[in-house]
Amino acid sequence: MTVADLGILRWVRVENGVAVAGVTPTYSGCPAVLAIELAVEAALRDAGFEARIERVLSPPWTTDWITEEGREKLREYGIAPPVKASGSIRSLFGDVAVTCPKCGSTDTEKLSEFGSTACKAHYRCRSCLEPFDYFKCI
Amino acid sequence: MAVWEALLELADDHLVLGHRISEWCGHAPMLEEDLAMPNMGLDLIGTARTLYDHAGKLEGKGRSEDDLAYLRDEREYRNCLLVERPNEDFAHTMLRQFYFAAFMRPYWLAALNSTDETVRGVAGKAEKEMAYHIRHAGEWVIRLGDGTEESAARMRDAVEALHIYVDELFDSSDAARDAEAAGVLPVRADLRATWERTVSEVFAEALLEQPKAAYAQRGGRQGIHNETLGHLLAEMQVVHRAHPGARW
Numbered sequence A: 001m002t003v004a005d006l007g008i009l010r011w012v013r014v015e016n017g018v019a020v021a022g023v024t025p026t027y028s029g030c031p032a033v034l035a036i037e038l039a040v041e042a043a044l045r046d047a048g049f050e051a052r053i054e055r056v057l058s059p060p061w062t063t064d065w066i067t068e069e070g071r072e073k074l075r076e077y078g079i080a081p082p083v084k085a086s087g088s089i090r091s092l093f094g095d096v097a098v099t100c101p102k103c104g105s106t107d108t109e110k111l112s113e114f115g116s117t118a119c120k121a122h123y124r125c126r127s128c129l130e131p132f133d134y135f136k137c138i
Numbered sequence B: 001m002a003v004w005e006a007l008l009e010l011a012d013d014h015l016v017l018g019h020r021i022s023e024w025c026g027h028a029p030m031l032e033e034d035l036a037m038p039n040m041g042l043d044l045i046g047t048a049r050t051l052y053d054h055a056g057k058l059e060g061k062g063r064s065e066d067d068l069a070y071l072r073d074e075r076e077y078r079n080c081l082l083v084e085r086p087n088e089d090f091a092h093t094m095l096r097q098f099y100f101a102a103f104m105r106p107y108w109l110a111a112l113n114s115t116d117e118t119v120r121g122v123a124g125k126a127e128k129e130m131a132y133h134i135r136h137a138g139e140w141v142i143r144l145g146d147g148t149e150e151s152a153a154r155m156r157d158a159v160e161a162l163h164i165y166v167d168e169l170f171d172s173s174d175a176a177r178d179a180e181a182a183g184v185l186p187v188r189a190d191l192r193a194t195w196e197r198t199v200s201e202v203f204a205e206a207l208l209e210q211p212k213a214a215y216a217q218r219g220g221r222q223g224i225h226n227e228t229l230g231h232l233l234a235e236m237q238v239v240h241r242a243h244p245g246a247r248w
């Protein structure tokens, strides 16, 4: 899983010999943003570039930017990927059918709107009884 | 008055409320709420950070987000009074959160058309986060209002205690009016009907009535605060002030 798979790393370009990377936060208060920015900067330096990070706010990050590969990697890791079409109000308010990343059942229930991080909710599968994290739509 | 001061007011609202709900961390009545509170606090504080940073740049005197958050005294804070109200019990906390989010969601939706690019960027994230806050806090308002005799009584107490702070949400200071005229921020008074609709829908389910405010308590935008804000700032600022310029 890379920050590019998650759509957090927007672009990298070389400007006047300096590698500039555009990074966008997932949630406003995501505590990982700084760590991600430092890691990207370090990776660019390790590759021999002078580096700079630009924080990109607009347009805002959406879970729709997670690549197919990224979604598959989330699932393998045990995190249910976000239901698509986050732009619709339904996915924010309606109770969407979340698929269990372990057994594939859609017979799941939400335990908590807010999970271990701001971007995840906590769910439980009624079929295999495993608890799991769900990457919330935004 | 300058646009940066209007952004500062908005940032203060978010930081103070974000800090307030973070006070529940480790004290919430159940684990999932212990996760929910700091998560909602992070949303608000994250929004505040971007707004402080932007306000500092527009002011042009080199003040950083830390300078603005940690080195201003109570009288220099411009948050509305609702957000500094103490947590009291869960009914107060959730109603305060619900009132604020019910205001901020349409606010940020309108700010998607701001003439300021940073404001548009903040708005794009914050309107979705506020939708979650409305839902989460709104569900608690309903659960407690339409709950036991005890929970319903506490919810009614919270409504009684907080409704005098509602009108101030819709006031625009001189700075805010200038920012509104420049198309940077939405006109606060225009959001009243949407707010009323959101609140009345939830109150109907919660079996609560919205009292008519006999008077409205104001003053936050002029720096006139309740004594509780001083305690909050003291706790929030003490480390930074004890170690000026410290970074970590």
Ligand SMILES: [Zn+2]
Pocket: A100, A101, A102, A103, A104, A105, A125, A126, A127, A128, A129, A130
């Ligand atoms: Zn399962």
